Amino acid sequence: MDSDAEILKLARVLGVSPERLGYLRDVPAADLRLLRDRVTSTLFDAxxxxxxxxxxxxxxxxxxxxxxxxxxxxxxxxxxxxxxxxxxxxxxxxxxxxxxxxxxxxxxxxxxxxxxxxxxxxxxxxxxxxxxxxxxxxxxxxxxxxxxxxxxxxxxxxxxxxxxxxxxxxxxxxxxxxxxxxxxxxxxxxxxxxxxxxxxx
Known part of the structure; x- marks a missing residue:
């Protein structure tokens, strides 16, 4: 899995530029995907x-x-x-x-x-x-x-x-x-x- 790709997808969900999430580049891609899934669930369940x-x-x-x-x-x-x-x-x-x-x-x-x-x-x-x-x-x-x-x-x-x-x-x-x-x-x-x-x- 690609951390940079996960950052791009997380940025899409949050509606922000990928550059704002650059500090997450050292986080394992699997953890970023889990975060994205949880953020998506939170937004959709609101x-x-x-x-x-x-x-x-x-x-x-x-x-x-x-x-x-x-x-x-x-x-x-x-x-x-x-x-x-x-x-x-x-x-x-x-x-x-x-x-x-x-x-x-x-x-x-x-x-x-x-x-x-x-x-x-x-x-x-x-x-x-x-x-x-x-x-x-x-x-x-x-x-x-x-x-x-x-x-x-x-x-x-x-x-x-x-x-x-x-x-x-x-x-x-x-x-x-x-x-x-x-x-x-x-x-x-x-x-x-x-x-x-x-x-x-």
């Missing part, structure tokens, strides 16, 4: 009662209206907090109606573990559109966070819109280093060769 009531009230509104409200009223942060509290089928139906740009914003704020069912149920074309937008933003942290929750076929499709030169950066941001082999096994040989060439030049 105001849980209010969020649960909002998720319950959302059952009374049609999905098209909720999708519009998410983009125009709730915003990505609140939408990410509520996502893990709504029914999976309903969450998928709402997600399909959101723009790729807004879904990319939500993805950056989301804890995938809390909305794994929704993430796994989103149609591959929607996920690919979001992956393309995240790649445009060079948001390798968010892309890496969804490897554990997306179906394999969707990952394969999403990899097609991520540049070869970016894949080592995505691999570096994976929480489980063993997943690097899982991802590389999904790549065709010509892309592996291109990545190897980039790393040796």
């Amino acid at each position: 105001h849980l009662g209010v969020l649960e009531r909002m998720a319950g009230a959302s059952k009374l509104l049609p999905s098209p209206l909720l999708a519009k409200m998410a983009e125009r009223v709730f915003g990505p942060l609140l939408s990410a907090r509520i996502a893990g509290l709504v029914d999976v089928a309903r969450g998928v139906d709402i997600a399909k109606r959101l723009s790729p740009g807004f879904l990319a914003d939500v993805a950056a704020e989301l804890d995938p573990r809390r909305a794994a069912g929704i993430i796994a149920g989103i149609p591959a074309p929607v996920v690919v559109a979001v992956a393309r937008e995240l790649a445009r933003r060079r948001d390798w942290i968010t892309i890496a966070r969804f490897v554990d929750t997306l179906p394999e076929s969707t990952i394969v499709s999403s990899l097609e819109v991520i540049p070869d030169k970016a894949l080592p950066q995505v691999a570096r941001m994976l929480d489980d280093p063993a997943r690097v082999h899982y991802v590389t096994d999904l790549l065709p040989q010509h892309r592996l060769d291109a990545i190897a060439d980039d790393l040796t030049t």
Whole structure:
């Protein structure tokens, strides 16, 4: 595990620049990951009662209206907090109606573990559109966070819109280093060769 990568991910969760956390560079990566997990849980559990009531009230509104409200009223942060509290089928139906740009914003704020069912149920074309937008933003942290929750076929499709030169950066941001082999096994040989060439030049 890479302490610098963990600092980047912790900085994302806290909404601060990685430079502000430079003093943590000597802390073992495993300890930094544990800290990040605890900070994430604390942030997502804050105001849980209010969020649960909002998720319950959302059952009374049609999905098209909720999708519009998410983009125009709730915003990505609140939408990410509520996502893990709504029914999976309903969450998928709402997600399909959101723009790729807004879904990319939500993805950056989301804890995938809390909305794994929704993430796994989103149609591959929607996920690919979001992956393309995240790649445009060079948001390798968010892309890496969804490897554990997306179906394999969707990952394969999403990899097609991520540049070869970016894949080592995505691999570096994976929480489980063993997943690097899982991802590389999904790549065709010509892309592996291109990545190897980039790393040796």
